[in-house]
Amino acid sequence: MTVKERYEKLKELVTERKAEFAELMSFVENETEYLTAPASTRFHLSREGGLLEHSVNVCENMLRLRAALAPEISEESCVITALLHDLGKVGMPGRPMYIPNQPTAKQKQYGYGPSVPYHTNEKLTYLSVPIRGLYLIASRFPLTEEETQAIVYHDGQYVDDNKSVATRECPLLFLLQYADSWSCFVTERK
Numbered sequence: 001m002t003v004k005e006r007y008e009k010l011k012e013l014v015t016e017r018k019a020e021f022a023e024l025m026s027f028v029e030n031e032t033e034y035l036t037a038p039a040s041t042r043f044h045l046s047r048e049g050g051l052l053e054h055s056v057n058v059c060e061n062m063l064r065l066r067a068a069l070a071p072e073i074s075e076e077s078c079v080i081t082a083l084l085h086d087l088g089k090v091g092m093p094g095r096p097m098y099i100p101n102q103p104t105a106k107q108k109q110y111g112y113g114p115s116v117p118y119h120t121n122e123k124l125t126y127l128s129v130p131i132r133g134l135y136l137i138a139s140r141f142p143l144t145e146e147e148t149q150a151i152v153y154h155d156g157q158y159v160d161d162n163k164s165v166a167t168r169e170c171p172l173l174f175l176l177q178y179a180d181s182w183s184c185f186v187t188e189r190k
């Protein structure tokens with residue numbers, strides 16, 4: 001199955017807030033770089049479509065963790081938070097966060113691409129990736145409190161900003177955080 005096919009299948013699992021989700025995803029897909037952005041400038045999946053592939057990986061891994069550990073957690077919440085946890089990486093409509101680098105004359109001559117595929121857009125007002133994601137989602141979609149916590153703190157204790165959530169994580173956040181780490185450091189490293 002292609003990444004796009006896996007993605008379309010996952011979106012169908014959102015049923016309770018189907019109309020609102022369709023509207024949100026129409027904005028995400030048509031007005032932001034979500035379908036084409038890389039997942040990073042130079043690390044995991046730093047290529048066109050990398051963000052979508054990463055989001056799909058996280059979503060599938062999160063559903064596996066849910067099935068094994070916590071089937072009582074809403075499947076829909078897993079899909080929404082997994083697919084959109086890194087939405088902040090798109091930047092703003094019309095102002096992408098990741099801009100492709102051009103190869104040097106020498107790299108061009110020898111048929112190589114640039115050594116670092118993308119750089120970060122300096123013209124964006126600084127917001128952390130989770131906060132930008134929340135900014136883009138919250139005015140368009142009725143997130144639950146747990147979904148908001150999961151998106152905002154999904155990097156867990158890797159990030160100093162997240163100290164305040166320590167010991168107060170909801171199960172949805174743990175599922176998302178582990179699925180994200182597993183996808184970055186195991187699935188996508190293969």
Ligand SMILES: [Fe+2]
Nearest residue numbers: 054085086180
């Ligand atoms: Fe991620």
